[in-house]
Amino acid sequence: MSLPFRAIQYFIEVARCESFSQAAKRLHVSQSAVSHQVALLEESLGAQLFIRRGRQTMLSALGESYFNEVAGAISTIEEATVNFKQNDSRQVSLAVHGSLAVKWLIPALDEFRQRYTNIELTLQMLTQDGNFDIRWADCFITTKPPATGYQRYHLYDETLKPYCSKALFSEVNRLKNADELIKYPLLSAISAFASGKPGTDWQRWFEKANLQLPATAKVHHFSHLLLAAEAAKYGQGIALLNEFMTTEQERAENLFELPFHSIKTDDSFYFVYPSTTAKSPGVEALGDWLVNLCRDRSGRPALS
Template structure:
């Protein structure tokens, strides 16, 4: 029997996603087709590759060892194929959250293109963190870096600071007591903390200085930081924002930082890509540039 290459490809997707159903979605096939291919590979190897734990699947010791060797080989084939196709122009596809791209990355892209004119960078909008499909993107900016088969580089730890419009700032920047900020409408982003409840960001901000969010505080809720930032720009209150979610132009003209303490969220951002492509000139150049961009923020 010849080596079942399709089964190996399906095995790699299940191992990466730890789910037969999610692997099926990525491969655009049925879950039964994925299960069949994995069983075919296990039969070929005469060894179990997965064990089930609730709704997730985990690699066996043999499966883990096999995955580490196979995933690198598959990605080398993909990388070699792309290199032949791309000739002198290095094409790099970066997956990133849309809001982070709009506020932080896109305004800086002219500098990247000037430094690396032979790199054709394509931005892919990441809709769900933890997706690492090499058929869709070559590298990713994520808060959930995979631990196996990937290189990862720390970009920054997310910190939230109070920002507001120029009108609100004119009054609020004179305040020295953090408790008095509750006199203004507080704009809260639910997504600021994983599994956080509405208002968690402001609750933690007050708790850092041994205060409680007053029950009388007027808190307006938004699903994402981007929405809270826009509301703050229009003078609707004070928002706790990640500096990377504000542009240089906004910080000069429409979003002003108040002189108070900051808080850390649960998120750190990483630039990640498959270990097998770590020596790709395009990925190395992009990684170095991103790290420098964050350090110079």
């Protein structure tokens, strides 16, 4: 006797939900389609599988016996299908800015690999933000998420805080007012604000304190936060740094956060991937892990 697999699948779902309408929603089909398939199965078996009492749907004695026999087999098939999809998506390629990868992501990768032993993650260096070539990478960390056609996870809003070396910290930490920082060289990163001019980061920092950066302030300019961070480590001044561009070891040994206010830049970082790969277990696992990693780093829930 040949039994239709679809009819058995629909029967299992109705039994689990105890409802034809709920089973239809889970299967993404109409209720009449579910009823038709169950009727075919009952006709094939020559037995009534459900008892309907008003809105309540219950398994008959024969229906419960049959369910106990076939449910395990269906679960085995479903599990095998999931495992096949996971194995099929083990290799995931992520494109990310080199600075973000080196200072934040790579130091944390061991935890990801221990948790997801079946995923082989490859990192690609993102040289041009906004270039989402899926022939090159499966997913991206970007400040310019596409408007359509992509799934996206919000990771964090970039925030700059004042840091200096251990040697300077003992002096600067005693300061009470923000305007006293001009006694020391200020290390400015042009990359902190895409549309800004040299010194924009410190200008905005002083403006937040209702102050003006004096023209006499000694400001040293760098093209990137990483360069400013290195200069700060060597005691060359005070830098406004993104916490995600420094390692925990650096903040413990070489870079010390000063007890003054922070400012937000114009950038927020997102994990994005094409909607066509939205059901890839490997990519989704990576996205969830990155969101949690940012939540742990900032101490605040990541916004969606």
